[in-house]
Amino acid sequence: MIGPAHPNLRELMNNYARDLGQISPSASLDARIGHLVATGSKSFKRPPRAWRRLLAWGAAAGFAAAAISAGIVIGMRLERARDLAVAQRAAPPQIGLAFADLAMWPSDSVALTIPAEYSPQGTLVAVNPGEKSTAQRYLIDVVVSNDGTIRIERIVPADGQVEHQQANPDGVSLHVQ
């Protein structure tokens, strides 16, 4: 339960309330109220309440629809731009083959036979067939497909495989499959 205000505050409030109580409406306010009484509600022209409410609801619905549509359009544009950026980032580096020549699955390939011999490091390296060497030579069959893959089919000793060397000056022969 709230008690009375402090006497000091009460005194100030009483003085203020007394001064407020001496206020009387001005002649201007009396005249305005008199005008209201004289003209009545005829002086206010406003649309009917139902029509006004309908208008407000219609405007709100239109605004909401416009906002949602704008949101969808903006979202679609952002999504498309993001997909494009991801596709560009994920694109393979430009190689000898044109982008359109690469397929998901190999539909075309070529087979190459490359003469090679062991290097001092223990790896097979391609050799010039015109160069005389006493080391054992091998022929490496390589298949290059149009899906971008390179596959080593087999490695065989070069004994008796003279026809490859005759086919190409660099020793590499091409077999169309």
Added chain:
Amino acid sequence: MSLASPSNAFEFSGWNFSQPRCPNKLTAGRRLALMSLDDTECMARLAAGDTTALRQLYERHGRALLRFSAAMCRSRQAAEDLVHDTFVALLREPLRFDPSLGSAYAYLCGVLRHRVSRHYRQEKRWVTLDSGDDADFSAEDAPGPLDAIARSEITAAFRRAMLELPLPHREIIALCDLEELPYTTVANILGCPIGTVRSRLHRARALLTIRLASLELVVGDALSFAHRGFS
């Protein structure tokens, strides 16, 4: 008396202090109870299209509404405009008044306080260069004796402190302490429970006391009284 007199500090000195506030000794609640019977009839007549009922309602409640509006607003012009708007709203939609929910005075006060809130919301958009209240000062309204001048200076300082209060606190003090309305009527006007009215009034008085203490208008005893409002 020139405009440079000490009474210029009295911000609402443009008001016409001509009639006493409460000629009879009836309490506000008793007056309201007596008026409400006639008010309901006036409202019914107004709803039926009889605009002379508006005049009767204005003569009956216009001054009280103007007092409340004056306690809430910084300028006389704004206070009168808001009272006028209240009666315009009543004339536009008299059927919105429901006698089962409260008296006509409470309804009008409720409409007025909404207008005051809207007035302050709209006022925020503008920059006030000068209150201009002092320009309303007229020599006829100034009290002659020195003690009256001193009292009006104190009251002006009190008014400034009141106007610095947040709107909900200002209106609760205006209704409960200045208009001395019963808590039930105030709760009806504000549309809140009586407990909320009490707690808000307690806090508003404490805030006002602290502000008045900064102006050295209340003694330390009152300040400790106020601090209990926040405990």
